[in-house]
Amino acid sequence: MDKSKLRLFHTTREVEMHFDSFLDTVSQGGLAFRSAIGVYLDSAANDDLAAKLKQLNELEHKGDDLRRQVEQELYTMALIPDFRGDVLSLLEDLDCLLNVMEETMVSFAIERPAFSQELHADLRELAESVSMAVESTVLASRAFLRDIHSVRDHLHKVMFYEKDADRASDKLKRAVFGSSMPLAEKLHLRRFIDAIDHIADESEDVADWLAIYTIKRLD
Numbered sequence: 001m002d003k004s005k006l007r008l009f010h011t012t013r014e015v016e017m018h019f020d021s022f023l024d025t026v027s028q029g030g031l032a033f034r035s036a037i038g039v040y041l042d043s044a045a046n047d048d049l050a051a052k053l054k055q056l057n058e059l060e061h062k063g064d065d066l067r068r069q070v071e072q073e074l075y076t077m078a079l080i081p082d083f084r085g086d087v088l089s090l091l092e093d094l095d096c097l098l099n100v101m102e103e104t105m106v107s108f109a110i111e112r113p114a115f116s117q118e119l120h121a122d123l124r125e126l127a128e129s130v131s132m133a134v135e136s137t138v139l140a141s142r143a144f145l146r147d148i149h150s151v152r153d154h155l156h157k158v159m160f161y162e163k164d165a166d167r168a169s170d171k172l173k174r175a176v177f178g179s180s181m182p183l184a185e186k187l188h189l190r191r192f193i194d195a196i197d198h199i200a201d202e203s204e205d206v207a208d209w210l211a212i213y214t215i216k217r218l219d
Contacts, residue, residue, distance in 0.1 A: 015073045016145055016201040019091075019119055022066035023138050026094050029059045030134030033101040037127040040108055041120045048114075053105055061101040067095045084214040090141060093206045097134060100202055104195045111209070114185070114191045119175060126196055133161035133203040151214045166174035167201035169193050 036052035043049075070091060074084050117122055140154035176189045 006138060008111065015070060018066060018070050018073065019145060020141070020184035022063060022070060022091070022094070022140070023142050025063045025066060026098055026137055027138045029056065029063070029098045029101050030131045030138070032056050033105065033134075033199070034127045036105045036108075036133035038124060040105075041115065041123060049109060053109055056102040056105055060098045063095050063098040066092045086216065088146070090206070090213065092201065093136070093202075093209065097137070097199065097202055097206065098163060099132075100199055103198065104192075108192065111188070111192075115189060116179075119172060119189075122172050123130055123193075123196075124166055126165055126172060126193070129161050129165040129168055130196055130203075133158055133165060133200040135138045136161060137203045137206050138208075139200055140207060144210060144214060148214060148217050151210065154191050154209055158203055162200045162204040167195050 032055050036049065036056060039048045039052050053164065069087060072129060075085065136154050136157040140151050143150045143154055172193045173190055176186050176193070178184070
């Protein structure tokens with residue numbers, strides 16, 4: 001089999017490079033988000049949190065710029081007409097992951113949810129699972145560009161980490177609601193636990209659509 005036919009943009013490497021840069025940005029966003037959660041738990045008032053927020057904001061803006069660039073190139077160069085709609089949807093969905101991660105950390109910085117020390121390890125575990133779900137989604141998307149037959153090798157990992165995030169989220173919420181803190185505080189913490197877990201859910205949604213796009217390309 002001609003391996004070039006496995007590449008989505010096998011005749012236009014420049015567009016592939018821009019798409020790759022966009023995927024790099026989403027991947028960096030997942031890592032920055034996990035790191036920002038750790039920084040917040042270590043000290044919610046220090047300058048490191050502001051630096052992490054700035055990093056996420058810059059990545060979000062960079063992702064927007066790269067997404068628009070690829071979108072423009074797809075139309076102006078009349079590329080992949082049969083799959084253009086799927087690629088545009090994939091770009092939008094991945095960009096949404098970046099937006100959600102940035103918005104979640106902004107909410108942390110503004111509302112300052114007070115997670116007790118005994119919850120920190122589980123919260124870090126949740127952030128780790130979410131970050132891995134995002135990374136696996138990026139790897140699956142990169143395979144969609146370069147080697148369509150390897151997409152499934154990464155999709156199942158997205159599902160695995162999403163389930164891990166659900167387990168960590170449930171454990172945290174059971175601990176919160178089993179504590180003696182006031183109900184208002186419990187509800188506040190639950191909202192942030194759900195917000196973090198939601199990122200893994202969004203990753204799974206992207207993976208579900210990516211599975212469909214892959215089937216269409218292989219059909």
